[in-house]
Amino acid sequence: MSIDITREFLDNLEEEILAGKKENYQEFINDSHPADIAEIVDKIDEEAAEILFRSLENELGAEVLMEIDEDLRAKFLEGYNGQEIASELIENLDSDDAADLINELPSDQRREVLDNIEDEQQALDIARLLIYPEGTAGSLMGTELIKVYDTWRVLQCVKEMRKQAEEIERVHAIYVIDANNKLLGTLSLKKLLTTSTKTPISEVYSSKVQYVEINTEAEEVANYMQKYDLVVVPVVDPIGHLVGRITIDDVVDFIRDEAKEDYNLASGLTDEVEEDDTILAITRARLPWLLIGLFGGLLAASVIGRYEVDIEIIPQMAFFIPLIAAMGGNVGVQSSAIIVQGLANQSLSGGTVTRLMKELGVATVNASILAAIVIGSSLFLGYSMALALTVAVALFAVIIVAALIGTFVPLILNKYKIDPALATGPFITTLNDIIGLFLYFQIGRLILA
Amino acid sequence: MSIDITREFLDNLEEEILAGKKENYQEFINDSHPADIAEIVDKIDEEAAEILFRSLENELGAEVLMEIDEDLRAKFLEGYNGQEIASELIENLDSDDAADLINELPSDQRREVLDNIEDEQQALDIARLLIYPEGTAGSLMGTELIKVYDTWRVLQCVKEMRKQAEEIERVHAIYVIDANNKLLGTLSLKKLLTTSTKTPISEVYSSKVQYVEINTEAEEVANYMQKYDLVVVPVVDPIGHLVGRITIDDVVDFIRDEAKEDYNLASGLTDEVEEDDTILAITRARLPWLLIGLFGGLLAASVIGRYEVDIEIIPQMAFFIPLIAAMGGNVGVQSSAIIVQGLANQSLSGGTVTRLMKELGVATVNASILAAIVIGSSLFLGYSMALALTVAVALFAVIIVAALIGTFVPLILNKYKIDPALATGPFITTLNDIIGLFLYFQIGRLILA
Secondary structure (H helix, E strand, O other), rough: OOOOOOOHHHHHHHHHHHOOHHHHHHHHHHHHOOOHHHHHHHHHHHHHHHHHHHOOHHHHHHHHHHHOOHHHHHHHOOOHHHHHHHHHHHHHHHHHHHHHHHOOOOOOHHHHHHHHHOOOOHHHHHHHHHHOOOOEOOOHOEEEOOEEEEOOEEEHHHHHHHHHOOOOOOOEEEEEEEEOEEEEEOOOOHHHHHOOOOEEEEHHOOOOOOEEEEEOOOHHHHHHHHHHOEEEEEOOOOOOOOEEEEEEEHHHHHHHHHHHHHHHHOOOOOOOOOOOOOHHHHHHHHHHHHHHHHHHHHHHHHHHHHHHHHHOOOOOHHHHHHHHHHHHHHHHHHHHHHHHHHHOOOOOOOOHHHHHHHHHHHHHHHHHHHHHHHHHHHHOOOOOHHHHHHHHHHHHHHHHHHHHHHHHHHHHHHOOOHHHHHHHHHHHHHHHHHHHHHHHHHHHHHHHH | OOOOOHHHHHHHHHHHOOOOHHHHHHHHHHHOOOOOHHHHHHHOOHHHHHHHHHOOOHHHHHHHHHHHHHHHHHHHOOOHHHHHHHHHHHHHOOOHHHHHHHHHHOOHHHHHHHHHOOOOOHHHHHHHHHHHHOOEHHHHOOOOOOEEEEEHHHHHHHHHHHHHHHOOOOOOOOEEEEEOOEEEEOOOOOHHHHHOOOHHHHHHOOOOOOOOOOOEHHHHHHHHHHHHHOOOOEEEEEEEEEEEEEEHHHHHHHHHHHHHHHHHHHHOOOOOOOOOOOOOHHHHHHHHHHHHHHHHHHHHHHHOOOOOHHHHOOOOHHHHHHHHHHHHHHHHHHHHHHHHHHHHHOOOOHHHHHHHHHHHHHHHHHHHHHHHHHHHHHHOOOOOOHHHHHHHHHHHHHHHHHHHHOOOOOOHHHHOOOOOOHHHOOOHHHHHHHHHHHHHHHHHHHOOO
């Protein structure tokens, strides 16, 4: 399958690199896949990594560069001037990778790099890609594709394809365009293989073509490609001109990143933190969320503080504080997680009212069952009927309120273009804690007083 | 791009279907993509959906069937006998979809369907696919692929490919094998297009081929294809024979499902619940987690109960219960989320000890900062120094313990082949709540007594 990158292997390699024994690893490295070399570069000592990277031929080096960790890439790039970036790196990259790379450069260097790209068409393509806002189809696409005119015959098509294929690494699809570069359809390889060379393209291409528009949101592109099982999708401008293509590998990366981001937000981690980051980086990712929890806890303390006299009279009321707080948090997260996923997959059906009624229905069923259990358990554990009733009523109320908050908060965040996944993290738990405790003590005052 | 499936559109269509006005929608439906028809079938009334589904031609019907909701598919299949399933559906499906479909049938019907498949090779291929355990490369792969012998020349290769392509919907790659069906390499379309027809294949194919073994875990296949940006990967048996291929679309589905499962577990939802499920189904997915929270809460109540006398003396101790509980939960989830992701991406580096030390490092930094803040805030809010100190020391202890639990629990679960993502849900929060409260009151007794 692939090489097994063990710690021992890395230690040996590191030693050889630092000892300057290039002859011991060069052949092996040149035979390796760029993704494997990138993994090695990411995992060895930075000094050795830079030596190894510098020893790569331009084409391989450019590919490896695009696969390594962003921070390390920035560091390696410091050693290049604009002219070198253009001739040694950019010229060996696909347009989409090239645009990504340029986007990561300091702004004063970008222009210099673009000016130094020899192939003017390539420079133009990249410059155009730089314009599209992040998170749109335009920012994901590349311009390398094979296109043929509908007026050609199969033979001419094969000849032209040969020419175009010289410059393209992988042939994913053949697009058919008219004289104005309007996308008309696709020509399947199967058709090309099984049709006489004299047949006009116009007779064999399929006009049922799936495409996305350049301004389509990346998330929508991902859903679209997944829905139709597409490996590559052409991108058109608003008037139907073929401007590029998006391949599934970029979309897969996007899907994973999105899933990770949602997961991180739900777990109280700022995005982009990795298990192998430094202690300081990890702390930075976690501390803000813990601060929310801390201030929430202090707020909860002052809410409870208003009921100090009640606790003095019935200390047992304090026993159920964690239960009420935890249940509010749990229900809130459940409700918002469903909404967050529905928003991400664009699978939310029905209006807000329908959704709310359903959420209330689920909450009522759960709340009734849990309240009944809590009354039974509390009595069994020897608490008074009044306290048991207080906890049960408060639990019921907390679950209903938490469900409502859990449903509304992500919808509201989404409306204001804030990532709704924020709602599933410590934020909603803390909010529900406080409201839940307030309800609990207020109900306690009514029942127990 | 694609049709816009609005509620209004669905209502109209539903009406026409139920009124038997086939002529009004047939042409439109036959022109639609199977994925769009499937979406329509999923979203309209079940009676209308069945009529619509029955009106589809066999090939289109089979494709739509594989895209609709599993429950609905099972319902539609009840109307077919084994012979019909074989001739109308299976024969129109790729081997991997066919195997999936047969796997969903009642076990007594499976054999009947297999016996009724006319093409013996196809029946054999499918029967073989049924053997591979779920979650392995074998269960994801299909057997449709294009293969050529290394002894052929380009011309013969093109001719044979034409024949093979007739039966294959999409040509992803061309595999080169030896006389024993051993995978030797791949032939790029580019090479095929740009080489003279007389060249022997052995001279132009690339032997640097990426492949997976049939027993490789699905998760590993997903990571592998993502790492190397593969659109399709060949599958070999343990001695290197080419047995199938896995396409990226199946892997994308797998990645999404896994991400969803992790997210659901972290949010306290049993897997497989959708926003549009019934109230009962949603309740079933949520209630078990809430019960964990409830019993955790009751347990917490009895832990606090042991310190009733302390609360009677210093009721203010109760104020900080939510703070301590919430922080333990938050830190625990943060720690375990990092481990769960590392396990999923197989990116956990270093040994358990290194990881633990780092986790402890992060926890110590966070705990120190938060403890300092809590002392300051408590004093500012007018609590006694002794209480402020108690809360701060307890908070420090809780964070350290929660980080350890958060790190260990997913590692232990993983070791025993239980999904580590379980650790990020209500389970770990509840455990940390209880331990945290015990520590808090115990420390309180030491400092405040």
